[in-house]
Amino acid sequence: MPEFLKKSAKNVIKGEPWKVLVVDDEPDVHAITSVIARDIVFLNRPVRIYSAYSEKEAREILASTPDMALAMIDVVMEKDSSGLELVQFIREEMNNNRIRLVIRTGQPGFAPPREIILKYDINDYREKAELSSSALFTLIVAKLREYNDFVILDKQRLLLSKLGSLTSMFINLGPEVNVVNLVDEIFNSVSKILDVEIRTMHTVIDKEEYIRSKKTSWSSSAENIGDELSFSVRTSLNDYIKFNVHFSSILDESFEKILDVFISEFVTRVENDVISKDLIESLYKVVYIISEVTEARSLETGEHVRRVGTATKILAEGLGINDEELPLLEVAAMLHDVGKIGIPDSILLKPSRLSDEEFEIMKQHASIGYNILSTVDHPLFKMASLVALYHHENWDGSGYPKGLKGEDIPLYARIVGLMDVYDALLSDRIYRPAWDEENVLKYIKENVGRKFDPKIVEIFERNYDKIRTLYFLGF
Numbered sequence: 001m002p003e004f005l006k007k008s009a010k011n012v013i014k015g016e017p018w019k020v021l022v023v024d025d026e027p028d029v030h031a032i033t034s035v036i037a038r039d040i041v042f043l044n045r046p047v048r049i050y051s052a053y054s055e056k057e058a059r060e061i062l063a064s065t066p067d068m069a070l071a072m073i074d075v076v077m078e079k080d081s082s083g084l085e086l087v088q089f090i091r092e093e094m095n096n097n098r099i100r101l102v103i104r105t106g107q108p109g110f111a112p113p114r115e116i117i118l119k120y121d122i123n124d125y126r127e128k129a130e131l132s133s134s135a136l137f138t139l140i141v142a143k144l145r146e147y148n149d150f151v152i153l154d155k156q157r158l159l160l161s162k163l164g165s166l167t168s169m170f171i172n173l174g175p176e177v178n179v180v181n182l183v184d185e186i187f188n189s190v191s192k193i194l195d196v197e198i199r200t201m202h203t204v205i206d207k208e209e210y211i212r213s214k215k216t217s218w219s220s221s222a223e224n225i226g227d228e229l230s231f232s233v234r235t236s237l238n239d240y241i242k243f244n245v246h247f248s249s250i251l252d253e254s255f256e257k258i259l260d261v262f263i264s265e266f267v268t269r270v271e272n273d274v275i276s277k278d279l280i281e282s283l284y285k286v287v288y289i290i291s292e293v294t295e296a297r298s299l300e301t302g303e304h305v306r307r308v309g310t311a312t313k314i315l316a317e318g319l320g321i322n323d324e325e326l327p328l329l330e331v332a333a334m335l336h337d338v339g340k341i342g343i344p345d346s347i348l349l350k351p352s353r354l355s356d357e358e359f360e361i362m363k364q365h366a367s368i369g370y371n372i373l374s375t376v377d378h379p380l381f382k383m384a385s386l387v388a389l390y391h392h393e394n395w396d397g398s399g400y401p402k403g404l405k406g407e408d409i410p411l412y413a414r415i416v417g418l419m420d421v422y423d424a425l426l427s428d429r430i431y432r433p434a435w436d437e438e439n440v441l442k443y444i445k446e447n448v449g450r451k452f453d454p455k456i457v458e459i460f461e462r463n464y465d466k467i468r469t470l471y472f473l474g475f
Contacts, residue, residue, distance in 0.1 A: 015045035015249065018144050019067060022051050023058040023086065024074040024104070029128070033072070036136045042144050055082040059089060068099050069147040070140065075105040075116075084120060091121045098150055100143040104128055152252050158193045159255065163262045179235050179270055183243055186266070194255060196226075197248035202241050205232065210240035214267075216260050220250070227251050231263050234271045237278050280327050283380070287331050290338060304423055309334040311419045311467045312412075318459040319415070325383075332384035333416045336391045339369025351430050363400045366392055386410045391417045394451045406453075414453045418444070418460060419467075421451070426471055437472075 022033050030051045037047040050065060052058035054077055062068060071090070075083035083103060090096050103116060106128040117125055123143065131139065166186055180202055191198040205213070209232075216231040229245040251259075312333035313326050321329065340348060343365050347358050354362060369388030373381045390404065390413035397405030399417075409417075425440045435443075448457045460467070 015043065017046045017048035018042065018069045018147075019065060020047055020049055020140065020144075021058065021061060021065075021068050021071040022049055023053075023055070023071060023077070023083065025053050025077045026074070026106075027053075029074070029104075032133075033136065036133050037140060040137065040140055042141055043148065047140065047144075054078050055086045058086055062090065062094065062096075070100045070102065070143045072102045072104045072139075075103060076107050084116070087120050087122060097121075098147065098154065100124075100147045100150075102126060102139065102143060104131065152254060155193055156254055156258065159190065159258055162189050162193060163258070167265070179233055179241065182266075183245075186262075187245055190259070194247075194251065196251070199246045201244045201246070203244075205240045205242045207238075207240060209242065210234065213242055216263050218256055218260075227256070229256075229259065229263070231267060233267050234274055236274055280331070284331050284334075287334050290335070293341075304427060305334040305337070307470050308336065308416065308419045308423050310470055311423070312415050314463050314466050315415050315419065315456060315459050316412075318463045319411075319456070321411075328380045328383055329412055329415075331380060332387050332412065333419070335369070335373060335384040336387050336416050336420060337365065337369065338372060338384075339365035339367065339388055341372075342368040349430060353431065363392070366390070366401050383412060387413050387416050389413070391420055393417065395453050396450050399451070409453075414456055418452050418456055422460075422467075423471075437468075 020033075020037060022030050024030060030049070030053075034049045034051075037049050040047045050061050050068070052061050056078070058071070058073070062071075071086075073083040073086055075081065077083065079085070083105070087101055087103075090099060090101065101122045102124040103120075103122050104126050116122065123146065124139070126135075126139065163186075166189060183202070184200055187198045187200050213230060213232045216229060219228050219230070220226070226249050227247040229247070230242065232240060232242045234240050309330045313330040316326055316329050343362060347354065347361055350358065366389050370385045373385035373388055375381075387410070389401065390410055393399035393402065393404045393409045393413060394417075395406060395409070395414070397403050399409075422440060422444065425435045425443065426437065428434045444452065444457060444460070448454050
């Protein structure tokens with residue numbers, strides 16, 4: 001059969017119709033417009049005509065019909081200015097700036113075009129006599145294109161604004177963050193802005209598949225009825241998840257690009273957080289081993305440094321120290337006595353009171369610790385070196401090694417200094433047995449403003465129930 005005799009495949013209409021309102025008191029205008037609009041398919045969507053024969057009917061339709069794309073409005077209906085009053089109602093009372101408004105009049109004398117275009121917020125002005133079927137077809141399609149572009153720009157703005165606010169959700173991910181829930185929350189918000197149904201699915205994958213599917217990719221769903229976004233996320237050192245996000249319709253390319261950038265940043269933030277947490281956890285374990293070895297030399301247990309680290313973090317939270325610094329401070333506190341590794345066993349393990357000369361040697365552990373830790377150029381070790389050097393300084397200036405006083409002593413060292421004394425007095429030492437809790441608390445109160453910063457002691461007392469559980473309910 002010759003090609004020209006074959007029936008062409010009909011367009012498959014997949015989208016919701018464009019809504020076009022015709023406001024005119026002449027029935028023929030509605031009939032002609034409906035005939036022309038019947039053949040219009042723009043961006044795979046047909047046109048649906050809504051007819052109003054008066055300004056009042058038009059207001060009722062607009063109030064009950066959202067997302068009207070275009071209104072073609074006659075000027076003279078119930079009154080000589082009915083159409084113009086309707087324009088003001090749409091723009092000012094309904095505050096609708098999306099809908100495209102075309103004044104279409106058969107009596108231009110009542111509404112001179114220059115005056116109307118300057119005074120009213122309309123998008124076009126046409127005399128009915130000049131609107132042939134081709135011109136009307138062109139007018140409708142052109143205004144639908146304008147409306148679509150306007151809607152896309154508006155949604156782009158809303159999407160960028162929302163995604164910007166969502167970014168704060170994963171700047172500091174908590175220890176028990178659920179990536180699946182985060183992704184669901186993100187696309188729930190996207191769904192509302194883009195007016196599409198979105199379904200997210202996820203599967204656990206292995207490392208090889210993760211490497212293959214790490215980049216975001218877009219594809220069309222079955223029968224081209226919607227888009228599908230795929231991306232993979234590393235949620236722990238050995239765990240990987242692949243997400244498939246189904247959209248109920250084809251997205252504008254600009255939305256795909258915006259989501260591409262956002263999801264790429266989201267994946268990067270999550271994976272950086274995974275790596276950061278693992279490094280901190282590994283570092284914590286290494287520090288604990290080093291500290292335990294140091295404490296073992298003095299016949300003390302590694303639990304001492306763990307308790308001091310945890311208690312220091314509790315006090316730091318109470319003092320309002322930046323959340324990002326808390327994990328570092330907890331680890332740094334565990335290294336406060338690392339300098340003891342340089343103290344001779346004869347002094348470190350002496351079961352009786354040290355002589356003045358021996359005590360001077362013991363005091364050197366603060367400087368030794370500083371010298372060891374300060375060789376590493378990292379925020380954690382910079383913090384730990386200052387804690388090691390100054391945790392035996394006293395609020396009144398009577399401490400060592402520098403004799404610093406008051407707030408000249410670094411805050412972190414003041415916190416660790418208090419917790420080190422508290423823990424040491426509650427623990428058995430080779431040269432004395434542990435004190436009871438009442439006497440330890442009495443000692444601390446007696447030394448407020450002498451050994452200890454009054455503000456830190458106040459926070460200590462306020463958070464004492466938490467700290468006490470580390471000692472009396474088990475670590």
